[in-house]
Amino acid sequence: MTGTAGYRNGRVRVLIVDDEPALTDVLSVAVEEAGWRAYPASDGQSALKVARGCAPHAVVLDGMLPDLDGLQVLRRLRSENPRLPVLMLTARDALEHRLDGLDAGADDYVTKPFSLEEVVLRLRGLLRRAGAQHTRADTSVRVLGDLVLTEETREVHRAGTPIQLTAKEFDLLSLMMAHPRQVLSKAQITDHVWSTSFDGGGNLVEVYISSLRRKIDRGRAPMIHTVRGLGYAIRPTEDGR
Template sequence: MSGTSGVHGGRVRVLIVDDEPGLTELLSVAVTEAGWRPYPAPDGRTALRVARGCAPHAVVLDGMLPDLDGLQVLRRLRYENPRLPVLMLTARDALEHRIDGLAAGADDYVTKPFSLEEVVLRLRGLLRRAGAEETQPDGSALVLGDLMLTEETREVHRDGRPVRLTAKEFELLSLLLSHPRQVLSKAQILDHVWSSSFDGGGNLVEVYISSLRRKIDKGRAPMIHTVRGVGYAIRPPEDGR
């Protein structure tokens, strides 16, 4: 989890790990309204992958997950970054689980059902103690799933590993990440990246998309997708499941 203890730029990033889509959505809304950026993950393995990519400042972690046990995820996060604030979600009658979670390194916990206001207040306290709440939005980091692009340093990482891009490939990826899940036409891409619409521009876009796809997606879950007759879109790996 490269650089998780530091600040990559942008809003405070909160990893939300829960397999209940409705609850995850509510938590994401609450986190967004608090001025932070949510990164939801439906299971433990996805959470670990997303954490390597987005370098979260705090984690909201359900104790019961469909694949890895919440405590397993907690221990792996703690191994990568011992100072990462973690707020556990537990069932009201799971006293033993709460004790195990705190022993494994969780900083705090809330029991289900809980109020979103309580979660935000507890997160704010954890972030303040960790010195992360002062992070201000500067738009320098674009993150989607396990892919991170840092404008300030012009660095790209996928699953925590560096990806070397040319200047135009970097601009193309930055444009796609600025419009996640949105389909961009060749004309739009050409206009934004090359500021022109010269003949053969569509082929140029195809060449660069192909090159970018090889570097970003090779050996990994694909993120760059072709929408036939329309254009191209970038989506997090879990969207393709």
């Protein structure tokens, strides 16, 4: 399968919310095979947290969750992003339940049991119709594993948790995320982040890299790496996060 064209700075991000781990797993596989990036969540509260962190382009949302009702999650997602495409999953085929979901802002409904091909096709249709709006918004978002940087609002999240950075720390991280896995020398970083070369610039880069590591990698698998004698690189962790 091929992904939706027109999205820049990373793959299309799809939030998948369901309290059945087996179903979440197969949906995630189907989404990844479609060329998109899956962000699973098992309940309403974690779904809202993940959504704030990854800025999804579309959501697959179960109507019945163990904490918040699916419609509550839908309304909250809609309040933060009125144009976010949402595909509801439901084990209930009653007309009133479908109408409730559509009234709350769902764009489409799939009733369990369903085929994965149907889910992907419906998602592709929703993404296609929403493509014009998302293409513009996505140009300011950089995603690497579970690390998300939004240029427009100058916000950074890792695994849904906000990270407070200074202006220069943000600029440094933005530069590194614009060149994932690429080794950047101290001179390159100095030229781009401080727009000049000066004595002591190498030490300044070391200080800021150290500060970024404390904020980005503390208590997590490291993403910022030193390549001895060459410079620094940012890479997703081995599990993709």
